[in-house]
Amino acid sequence: MALTGVLRPGFAQVRVLSMEDALVHYRDRIGLNVVSTGDDGRVYMKAYDEFDHHSIVLRECDEAGLDMMAFKVENEIALKEYEEKLLKEGIAVDHIAIGEQPGVGRRISFVAPTGHRFDLYAEMELSTKGPLVKNPDLWRTEPKGMKALRFDHCLLYGSDVDGTKKIFEDILGFTMTECIKEEDGTLIAIFLSCGNKAHDLALVRHEEDNKLHHVSFLVEDWTSIRDAADIITRYDISRDIGPTRHGITRGQTIYFFDPSGNRNEVFSGGYSFYPGDPTRVWEMPNVGKAIFYYEQQLNDRFMNVVT
Amino acid sequence: MALTGVLRPGFAQVRVLSMEDALVHYRDRIGLNVVSTGDDGRVYMKAYDEFDHHSIVLRECDEAGLDMMAFKVENEIALKEYEEKLLKEGIAVDHIAIGEQPGVGRRISFVAPTGHRFDLYAEMELSTKGPLVKNPDLWRTEPKGMKALRFDHCLLYGSDVDGTKKIFEDILGFTMTECIKEEDGTLIAIFLSCGNKAHDLALVRHEEDNKLHHVSFLVEDWTSIRDAADIITRYDISRDIGPTRHGITRGQTIYFFDPSGNRNEVFSGGYSFYPGDPTRVWEMPNVGKAIFYYEQQLNDRFMNVVT
C-alpha cells in the first residue's frame, strides 16, 4: 500500500444545542444524508459521496463544540503500533469498544497537548447509502443543499500547538504542508496532511484549549461556493466570511455557523500535496492574506469565535 | 510518512515529430513552462503549479509515442527495495545515471509486460519556476493557455494488462480503484492509484504493446474544460472528444491531439480515492457510459488511435 498508517480523517463528533435545528442545517442545507440514529439520540450522517457508515456524528448537549475528531488507520497492526508509540511518549490511551458508534470498530483515543481528543480506528462498515460501485452513476439520489461531497478536515484552536504537531508528525506520520510563523519562529498556525490533501487537520495557537474553529466539507468547485452562499443568505444562516479564497491551501471557501454556533466551512479546490513539496511559509505581516487572500485582513470573529 | 513507496507520477517523456510545433502546443496551448533544453535537443517542461524540475520531456523523433513514464519514490531505500523485488520477479532492471535528465537523480528502469518502459527515481531538483513558497501568491506569473496545473497520469494500451497490473499492485503498492470487466472476469481496463487520486496510471487491453493512449493534465474545474475547448477550436487543434465526463473516475474531460498525433487530455474533478474504498466495477454492456458518461458510447478513434 502506498498510503500507510493514518489514511485520512474519518469522522467528527459535534455537539449541538438542538438536534432538530441541527438536522435542518446539516441535512437540508449542507446536504448530508442521515444514516442512522442511536439509542442515545446521536445522529450519524455522511456526505453523499462517502462510502463509510458515517463521517459526522451529532450529539445534543447544552454546550456546542467538538467531542472528538477520528482518523482511519490502515489496519489493526497500525492501530497497535500507534498505541505503543503514544504510550511511549507518555500519552494516555483510552480504548473505545467496537460498536460504541454503529458500524465502527474498536478505537483508541488520546487527548493531544492542545486539549483535543482524537480517536483512531481501522474498521468502519460501509453505508448502504454510499456511492454506487457497479456501473456506478454519479450519484445514487440527487445531491441537495450545498451538495457536500465529504467531511474533509477540522481546524482546531489550542495553546500547545507544537506539542500536538509533534504527535501528528512523529507518531502519526503527518507532514506540515504550510504554516504561519512569527519572526522568532513561533508557529501560529499549522496545516497537516496524511496524504495528498493540502490539509487533513489544521491547528491555530490560541490561549484556550480544546476549541473547535470549524468543521469543513468539500464541494465540487467555485460555483458550488456561490450556490452555498445563496443558500446561506436565503435561509438566514449566520455567515462568517466568504465566498473568498485562502492564501493558505488556495482553497475557495465560505464560512458560516450551524444553529448552535459551531463554525462550518464548505470549500473547493486548492493544491494537491505531493510528499517532498516544500513547506509554504507565511510571515505574520502577511497573515491576513494567508487566511483570506482577497480581503487580505482577518476579521475579529474569525479569530475569536470558537466553540 | 503516510505516503510511502511510490509517491506519484513524476514525468513522461513524449516523442514528437517536430519540436517547433510541439512547443507551440505544449507551451502556448496547454500552458506549460519551458524549464530547459538539453544538448541533445530534449525540452524539459513543467506545469506552473509543479515544484520539481520538470514533468514533461519532449524528444524529437520520427515516430510519435511515449518513451517512458517515470514515478517518484519515497527515497533511495525504496528505490533499492523495488529493484530487488523486480529482479526477484524476473524483471530486468536498467540503471539510468544521475543527470541523464537535468536535475534528476539516478533512475531504475524496467519494461512492464504490456511493453511500456517505466522509470523510478527518488530525487529531482526543484525548478526555479515552481510555485512560490514564502507568503506565496497564487501563481508566479499569470497562467496561460489551458492553464494546466500538473501532469497527472497516463493511459497506456497493451496486451498483458494482468501482468503489468501485478507489478504495480504487488511490487509498487498501487491499488485498483476502478475497472472494466468482461463477463468471464477478463479485465479490459484498469485504473491504478498510488495515493488519493482516482488514478495515477491506467491501462487498457489492446493487441499491440507499448502504446500511448494519452498523457493527461489537471486543470481547475469544468469551466477550465470549456476554456480548453475554446482554445482547441480557435487554434485548429485536432479534438478527439469532449467536453464531457467520464463514468470512470467521474472526471470532467476533453481529449485532443498534439501536432504529432499524441493524444492529450485535460481534466478536472472526479473523486478522491481513500484506501479501503470499494473498487468500482463496470461491465462490458456499460463500457460506453464508463468511458463517456454523457455520450454513453465509444468512438472508434478513442478506441483505436494510439501512438
Next chain:
Amino acid sequence: MALTGVLRPGFAQVRVLSMEDALVHYRDRIGLNVVSTGDDGRVYMKAYDEFDHHSIVLRECDEAGLDMMAFKVENEIALKEYEEKLLKEGIAVDHIAIGEQPGVGRRISFVAPTGHRFDLYAEMELSTKGPLVKNPDLWRTEPKGMKALRFDHCLLYGSDVDGTKKIFEDILGFTMTECIKEEDGTLIAIFLSCGNKAHDLALVRHEEDNKLHHVSFLVEDWTSIRDAADIITRYDISRDIGPTRHGITRGQTIYFFDPSGNRNEVFSGGYSFYPGDPTRVWEMPNVGKAIFYYEQQLNDRFMNVVT
C-alpha cells in the same frame, strides 16, 4: 419605452404523448413550476424566474410537436397595428378570446409561410409563483432539476424561411443577428431578435413545414450545462448532443428529448445583441462549426429529427 412592438417570446404550447411522463420531465428534470391545469387537461408551467402566469403549455395529444409559439407585445395598440399590417400583407389573422388560456388576454394568431402558428398578445396576469419583488431574495423556493431560468426561444423548421423572415423583420420589427448562407445567397438558417438577445426565434430551411426543432430554456452558466448533462444521464433522458458550444450565438448548450420526442435545449451565455451590430454570416463549408463549435460537424439526428 425603449423596447417597443414585440417585447419577447411569451409562451410555447407543446404537444406531448403522455402528460404524466411530460410532467416528470418538464417539472422534475428541467425544473419548471406547474402553475395550473385547465379543464381540458392542458398544463400551464413557468420557470422559477418568470413573472407571467406561464411560459410553457403542455397539451396531451397523439402527435408530438408545437401547437404555437406566442410573443408578448407592448400593448393593445401594437396588437391592432400588427393585425392591420398582417392583413395588408394578405396574411389571415385569427382571434383567440381572452381566457382561452388562463390569465392570458386576447390573442391574434397567424400562420407564417413556414407553416408555423404564431400568436401575439399584450396581456398576461402575473403568476403568484413568480420571483419575489419586495426585498426580493434570489428565489422563492429552491430551484430544482436543471434550474431553468426562463423559456427562451424556439428553433423551427420549414421551407419558406424567406417568407417567415419577411414577416418577422418587416412587420414585427425583428432583426436578423446571424445566419447561415449558401454561396448563391440562399439563407439556410436565420436567427431573429426582438431585443438584446442573440435570438428570440430561429428558423432552418427544411422540406417539411411546421416542424419544431427545439424549445429552449436559459440556465445560469456553463456549470449548469454540466449539471443538466448529469441529470440527463442519471435519469436516462435521451440526449442529442452536448455539452458543447454553438458557433452561432456562442451559447453553451446541451440538447435532449422529452419523453414524446420533442427536442429541448438548455443553454447559457452567448453574446448580447445591440442594434446596429453587424450581422454575423456563416458560409456552408463552416456550417458544422456554426452549429457545434467544438465538434465542427453536424450529426444526422440534429438535422433530421423534428416533431
Next chain:
Amino acid sequence: MALTGVLRPGFAQVRVLSMEDALVHYRDRIGLNVVSTGDDGRVYMKAYDEFDHHSIVLRECDEAGLDMMAFKVENEIALKEYEEKLLKEGIAVDHIAIGEQPGVGRRISFVAPTGHRFDLYAEMELSTKGPLVKNPDLWRTEPKGMKALRFDHCLLYGSDVDGTKKIFEDILGFTMTECIKEEDGTLIAIFLSCGNKAHDLALVRHEEDNKLHHVSFLVEDWTSIRDAADIITRYDISRDIGPTRHGITRGQTIYFFDPSGNRNEVFSGGYSFYPGDPTRVWEMPNVGKAIFYYEQQLNDRFMNVVT
C-alpha cells in the same frame, strides 16, 4: 425595430491621474484593447467583444472622475427628437461636433439634475478590432486579464435623483427596474434600463453632485469573478468588496479601484429585464442585503468613496 430611441450605453470618458498607470490597469488587468490615441492624449479603448470604435475613453487630468457617459440612440431622427424634448423641459443642450472623438458622429450633450453630463449620439464607426463576423470564431485574439466582454453601465451619485430619473424615464424612455426606497417614498437608489438589461444606468442619492461611483464591465460568469479577484490580489489592485452578489439585479460582482481611485466593477449574471416585469422594491432596513446579498451590510467605503 423593436429597440427604439436610446439603444444602450455607448461609452464613458474617465479621468485618470496617470495615463501610464491607467493603461496597465484597463488594458492588462481588465483586458481592454487600446484602439487609438488622440492628439490630445486621450486613449480610446474597447472590450474584445464590442463592435463600435470605443467604449472607454481615458483622459489624463489632475482630478479623477467621469467626464461624461454617452448613450447610443437609434438614428438621427431620435437624436433630434431628444434635443427638442430636452429643450422643452428647459434643459440646455450642447452640440459636440462629429469627430471630437475618433469615429463618433455628432453628439448632443446635457447636464442632468444630479450634475452629470450625458451625451447622445447615433453614429459610431466600427472598430477593426471588433468581433469577427464572417464564420466568426469566439474571439479574434485570446482575451486577457479579467476578459471584460463589454462596458456595461455606470453608477452615479448626486442629490436630485428624482430630477435625473424624470429625464431618463419621460424623455429617454428608460424603465426603473429596481429601487431602494425610504419609508416616506424617497428614492435612495434607482436602476434604469433601456432594453433587456437589469440596468444600463444607476443613480444613488448623495449630497455631492456629479460623482462617479463606478464604471462596470461585464464578464462571462461567476468563475470570471474569481479570476478577477485572483488578478486583483496578485497585482496589488485596491479591492473594495467581493466576490459577492448583489441583491439588486442579482449580479455576481467584485469592486476595485483603478490607480487614480475611480471605482470599477466586473460583474456577471443577474436577471434579464422584460418590459412589463414588476419593479423590485427594497426598503431601507434591507439596504445591506440589497447591495451585498451575502454580507447583508454596507461598508463605509462603498457608500462614501466616489470620484
